Amino acid sequence: MRRHLPAVLVAGWGVLNGLLLVVLAIYRENTMTYWLWGGVVLVLQLFALAVLVSSRARPDQHVRYRVPDRGAGGVLPGAVGLLLVGLCLVYGRWLLVVAVPLLMLSVALVVRGTTAREK
Amino acid sequence: MTLAPDTDAQRGDAGRPVTPGSWLGWVSTTDHKRIGLLTIGTSLVLLLVDGVFALLMRAQLAQPEETFLAAHLYNQLFTMHGSGMIYTVMTPFAIGLGVYLVPLQIGAPGIALPRLTLLGYWLYVLGALTMLAGFATPTGAHADGWFSYPPMADSVHSPGTGPDLWIVGVSLAVTGSILMGWAVLWTVLRRRTRGMTMLRLPVFCWSMIATCLMVIGSFPALLAAMVLLGVGRADPDVFASNVWNIGYQHIFWFYGHPVVYVMFFPYLAAVAEVLAVFSGRRFFGYRGTALSLLVFAALSMSVWGHHMFATGQAANDYYSLTSIALLVPAGVEYFGMLGTILGGRLRLRVPMLFALAFVPQFLIGGLTGIMVGTPVIDYHVTDSYFVVAHLHYVLFAGSAFGLFAAVHYWFPKVTGTLLDERMGRLHFWLLVVGTNLTFLPMFALGYLGMPRRVVTYATFDGFGLLNLLASIGAAFLAAGMTVFVVNVLWTLRRRHLGRAEPAGDDPWEGHTLEWATTSPPPRLNFPADRPLPPVTSFAPLLDRRTGGGTA
Amino acid sequence: MSGWSRSRTSDGSDRDDGQAQRGDGGRTVRQRHVFGTVFTLEAVIAGGVFLVVLAVLAWSLLRRHARTTERSERPRVEAFYVGALAAFAVFLVTWTAWQNHEEHPAAPREPLRVDVTGFQWCWDFRYPRSADHRRVTGTCKGKDMPTLVVPTGRTVQLRLTSRDVIHSLWVPGLRYKMDAFPDHVNTFTLTLDRAGRWRGRCAEFCGQRHWTMDFWIKAVSPREYDRWAHGGTAAA
Numbered sequence: 001m002r003r004h005l006p007a008v009l010v011a012g013w014g015v016l017n018g019l020l021l022v023v024l025a026i027y028r029e030n031t032m033t034y035w036l037w038g039g040v041v042l043v044l045q046l047f048a049l050a051v052l053v054s055s056r057a058r059p060d061q062h063v064r065y066r067v068p069d070r071g072a073g074g075v076l077p078g079a080v081g082l083l084l085v086g087l088c089l090v091y092g093r094w095l096l097v098v099a100v101p102l103l104m105l106s107v108a109l110v111v112r113g114t115t116a117r118e119k
Numbered sequence: 120m121t122l123a124p125d126t127d128a129q130r131g132d133a134g135r136p137v138t139p140g141s142w143l144g145w146v147s148t149t150d151h152k153r154i155g156l157l158t159i160g161t162s163l164v165l166l167l168v169d170g171v172f173a174l175l176m177r178a179q180l181a182q183p184e185e186t187f188l189a190a191h192l193y194n195q196l197f198t199m200h201g202s203g204m205i206y207t208v209m210t211p212f213a214i215g216l217g218v219y220l221v222p223l224q225i226g227a228p229g230i231a232l233p234r235l236t237l238l239g240y241w242l243y244v245l246g247a248l249t250m251l252a253g254f255a256t257p258t259g260a261h262a263d264g265w266f267s268y269p270p271m272a273d274s275v276h277s278p279g280t281g282p283d284l285w286i287v288g289v290s291l292a293v294t295g296s297i298l299m300g301w302a303v304l305w306t307v308l309r310r311r312t313r314g315m316t317m318l319r320l321p322v323f324c325w326s327m328i329a330t331c332l333m334v335i336g337s338f339p340a341l342l343a344a345m346v347l348l349g350v351g352r353a354d355p356d357v358f359a360s361n362v363w364n365i366g367y368q369h370i371f372w373f374y375g376h377p378v379v380y381v382m383f384f385p386y387l388a389a390v391a392e393v394l395a396v397f398s399g400r401r402f403f404g405y406r407g408t409a410l411s412l413l414v415f416a417a418l419s420m421s422v423w424g425h426h427m428f429a430t431g432q433a434a435n436d437y438y439s440l441t442s443i444a445l446l447v448p449a450g451v452e453y454f455g456m457l458g459t460i461l462g463g464r465l466r467l468r469v470p471m472l473f474a475l476a477f478v479p480q481f482l483i484g485g486l487t488g489i490m491v492g493t494p495v496i497d498y499h500v501t502d503s504y505f506v507v508a509h510l511h512y513v514l515f516a517g518s519a520f521g522l523f524a525a526v527h528y529w530f531p532k533v534t535g536t537l538l539d540e541r542m543g544r545l546h547f548w549l550l551v552v553g554t555n556l557t558f559l560p561m562f563a564l565g566y567l568g569m570p571r572r573v574v575t576y577a578t579f580d581g582f583g584l585l586n587l588l589a590s591i592g593a594a595f596l597a598a599g600m601t602v603f604v605v606n607v608l609w610t611l612r613r614r615h616l617g618r619a620e621p622a623g624d625d626p627w628e629g630h631t632l633e634w635a636t637t638s639p640p641p642r643l644n645f646p647a648d649r650p651l652p653p654v655t656s657f658a659p660l661l662d663r664r665t666g667g668g669t670a
Numbered sequence: 671m672s673g674w675s676r677s678r679t680s681d682g683s684d685r686d687d688g689q690a691q692r693g694d695g696g697r698t699v700r701q702r703h704v705f706g707t708v709f710t711l712e713a714v715i716a717g718g719v720f721l722v723v724l725a726v727l728a729w730s731l732l733r734r735h736a737r738t739t740e741r742s743e744r745p746r747v748e749a750f751y752v753g754a755l756a757a758f759a760v761f762l763v764t765w766t767a768w769q770n771h772e773e774h775p776a777a778p779r780e781p782l783r784v785d786v787t788g789f790q791w792c793w794d795f796r797y798p799r800s801a802d803h804r805r806v807t808g809t810c811k812g813k814d815m816p817t818l819v820v821p822t823g824r825t826v827q828l829r830l831t832s833r834d835v836i837h838s839l840w841v842p843g844l845r846y847k848m849d850a851f852p853d854h855v856n857t858f859t860l861t862l863d864r865a866g867r868w869r870g871r872c873a874e875f876c877g878q879r880h881w882t883m884d885f886w887i888k889a890v891s892p893r894e895y896d897r898w899a900h901g902g903t904a905a906a
Contacts, residue, residue, distance in 0.1 A: 020418070021421075036340060037420070040420070043335065051309065079241030083245045083246075194877075268874075276790075364853070406743070407748045407752070430851070431849060443766070447759055451748070461726060462733075465731065467734075495769050496709050499709075567842065568842030568869070568871070570872070575881060
C-alpha cells in the first residue's frame with residue numbers, strides 16, 4: 001500500500017470525481033456532461049494503472065536515472081510541423097507540403113539522436 | 120544516453136560541451152531547469168504584452184463616451200488580454216515553475232519525459248504567437264472574449280481568419296500545457312529520491328500533484344471545445360441547434376473552471392513555502408493542507424456550471440452545492456497559512472511582503488467567489504464588472520502576487536544573485552496600491568449595473584468616477600511593473616558584468632532540497648561532491664539546521 | 671442599495687411618473703428582495719471573516735520578533751475548524767438553495783405573457799395575447815430604445831429567445847438577468863408592485879454594438895396598461 005501510494009492517490013482522486021459525477025446525475029444534467037466527465041474518470045484510472053505498472057516494475061524511489069538528451073534536436077522541427085498541420089485547417093492543405101517533410105525530419109532527428117550535448 | 124549512477128554521486132559523463140550561450144543548446148535542451156526557465160521567461164514577456172492591452176482598455180474606459188479605441192479594436196484587446204493571460208501567461212508560468220522546481224525539491228537529477236516537456240514548451244510558444252498573429256490579418260485578431268461562445272464565435276458572426284488562428288493557437292498552447300503537466304506529475308510520482316516519501320513532499324510538490332491532476336482531467340476538454348468551435352466555423356449550421364450551443368458551454372467550462380485552480384494552487388503553494396521560510400518554522404497543518412489540495416482539486420472538477428447559472432439550462436442547485444463546499448478545503452489552507460505566521464519570527468523581505476499581501480487580497484477574491492457561487496446573487500452580478508473584479512482579485516491580487524513572491528524568492532537560486540531589495544519594495548507598494556485602486560471600484564461598478572465587455576458607457580450611467588479611479592490604479596500597476604522589469608534586467612546585467620554579489624546557496628534559510636544545491640544548480644541538479652541531506656520530513660533543511668527530526 | 675435606481679430617476683424624462691422608484695429593499699420585486707437578503711447576509715459574513723484574518727495578520731506582524739510556539743500540527747484544532755467550516759457550508763448551501771427556489775415559484779395560471787427576442791443589436795417585445803398583438807422594438811441607437819411596458823401588480827411571464835447569437839436580458843435595478851439563446855426559450859416571471867421605470871441592458875457579449883443594447887422596462891397602472899395595449903401611446 002505504502003509502496004503504491006502514488007497509484008492509489010491517482011486512482012482515489014479519480015474515484016472522488018466519479019462520486020461527484022454520481023451526485024450530479026441525481027440532480028440531472030445534460031447527457032453530454034456524463035460522457036465527458038465519465039471519460040475523464042476513465043482516463044484517470046488508466047493513468048493510475050500506468051503508475052502502478054511502473055512502480056511494480058521498478059522501485060518506488062529511484063536511485064538510478066536515465067537522463068535522455070539525444071534526439072531533442074528533433075523537438076522544435078516537430079513542433080513547427082504540428083503548427084503547420086494546424087494552420088492547414090485555416091489556409092488549406094497545400095501547407096502539408098511543408099509540414100510533412102518537417103515532421104519527417106523531426107522523427108529522423110529523434111530516432112537518429114543527433115543533438116548538441118549539453119555537458 | 121547518460122547514466123547517472125546515483126543521486127548523491129553524479130559524475131559528469133563525456134559529451135561534447137555546449138557553450139552556455141549557445142542558442143542550439145537552449146532550443147534543444149533536455150535540462151528541466153532550462154525548459155522551466157524558457158517557459159517562465161516567455162510567460163513573463165507575454166504578461167507584459169497582455170498587460171499593455173489592459174492599459175489600453177483602461178485608457179478607453181477612463182471617461183464615459185470616450186472614442187480613443189474603436190469598438191472592434193477594443194473587443195480584440197479584451198479577448199487577447201483575457202485569453203492571453205489565462206492560456207499563455209498564468210497557466211504556463213504555474214506549470215513552468217513546477218518543471219523547474221519539482222525535480223529539485225524531490226532530489227531528482229532531471230524531469231521524467233524531458234523531450235515531451237520540451238515539445239510542450241515549443242507548442243506553447245508557437246500557440247501563443249499564432250493567437251497574437253491574428254492582429255496581422257485584415258479583420259484583426261479574435262474578438263469574442265476568452266470563452267468565445269458560439270454562435271457569436273462562428274464564421275457568420277465573426278468572419279475572418281483571426282478567430283481561426285486563435286483556435287489553432289489556443290489548441291497548441293493547451294496541448295503544450297498538457298504535455299508539461301504529464302511530465303511534472305510523472306516526475307513527482309515516480310522520480311523521488313531515497314527517503315522522499317509522499318508524505319515528505321514539500322507543499323509546493325503537493326500543489327503540483329493537484330494541479331497536474333486537474334490538467335490531465337480537464338485540459339483535454341478545452342481541446343474538444345476548440346474542435347467543436349472549428350467544426351462550427353466550417354459549417355455554421357452546427358450552431359443553429361441549441362444542443363451544441365449549450366454543449367459548448369458545458370465542455371468549455373469543464374476546462375474553464377479547473378484552470379482557475381491550475382492558475383492558483385502553484386502560486387498558493389509558493390506563498391505557503393515563502394510564509395514558512397520567512398517565519399522560520401514549518402508549514403502549519405501539512406497533512407491537512409495536502410489532503411485539502413486534493414479534495415479542492417476534485418471539487419473543482421464539479422463546479423463548472425456556476426459559470427452558467429444565468430443560462431437557465433444548468434443544474435444550478437448542484438453547482439451551487441459544490442461551489443460553496445469549496446470553502447472547506449480553502450478554509451483549511453487559509454488556517455494553514457495563518458497558523459504558520461502566527462507566532463513565527465517574521466522576516467519582512469520582498470518575497471514575504473508579496474506572500475503576506477496575498478493572504479488578505481486573495482481572500483477578497485475567495486469570499487466574493489462564494490457570493491458568485493450563490494445563484495441568487497450570481498443572477499445579478501454575472502457578466503458584470505463585479506465578476507471582472509472578482510476574477511482579478513483571484514488572478515491578479517492573488518495569483519500574480521504569488522507569482523512575484525516566487526520570482527523574488529527563487530531568483531537567487533536560479534541566477535545566483537538576489538534581486539534588488541529597494542526596487543522590490545517599490546514594486547510591491549506600487550502593486551498593492553494599484554491593484555486595490557483598480558479592482559475594488561469594479562465591484563461597485565458591477566453592482567450598479569455596468570456589464571463587462573462594453574467599449575464605453577453613457578455619461579448618464581454615472582460610472583465615470585469609479586472608472587476613472589480604476590484607470591488611475593492601472594497607471595500605478597504600469598509603474599510597478601516597469602520597476603519590476605528594470606529590477607530584473609538591471610540585476611541580470613550586473614550579474615553578466617560580474618558586479619553582482621553572489622547570493623550563496625541558501626540566502627533565505629530555506630526548508631526544501633533545492634536550497635541544498637549550488638545557485639544555480641548544476642546540470643544534474645546536485646553536485647557530486649555534496650551529498651543530499653537526509654530527507655527526514657517535508658522540511659529537510661530545517662531539520663538539519665535545528666537538529667530536529669519530525670515535528 | 672438605492673444608487674442604481676436613484677441615478678435613473680434623476681434622468682429628467684422619468685419625473686412625470688410621479689412615483690420615483692426608491693430602492694428601499696421592500697418587497698417590491700421578488701428578485702430584488704431575495705437578492706438583497708442573501709447578498710446582505712453573505713456580505714456581512716464575508717466582511718467579518720476578512721476582518722478576522724486581517725486581525726490575525728496584524729497580530730502576527732506586531733509580534734513578529736517573539737517566537738511563541740513550535741508546533742506545526744494540532745489535530746484537534748484542525749478537526750475543529752474543518753467541522754466548523756463544513757457546518758457553515760451546509761447552512762449556506764441549504765439556505766441559498768431555498769432562497770433560489772423562493773425566487774422561482776411556479777407561474778400563476780394567467781400570467782401576462784411577453785415574448786422577448788434579442789437580436790444584434792436590440793430587443794423585440796411582443797404581447798401575443800393583447801388585442802392587436804402589440805409589438806415594441808427599436809434600433810437601440812441614441813434615444814430609440816424600446817420600452818417593455820407591463821402593468822403593476824400582475825405577474826408577467828417573459829419568454830426569452832434570440833434571433834442570432836446569445837444575449838442576456840439584465841435589469842440591474844431588479845437584480846436579475848437571464849440569457850436569451852437562439853433555438854431555445856427561457857422563461858421567468860416578474861411582478862412589479864409599483865409604477866416606475868428601470869433600465870435594462872444586454873449582459874452577454876454579442877458583437878460590435880453590444881454596449882448599446884439598452885431598453886426600458888416600465889411598470890404602469892393596469893388601467894393605463896390596458897389603454898396602451900389597445901394601441902394608445904400614453905405610457906410609452
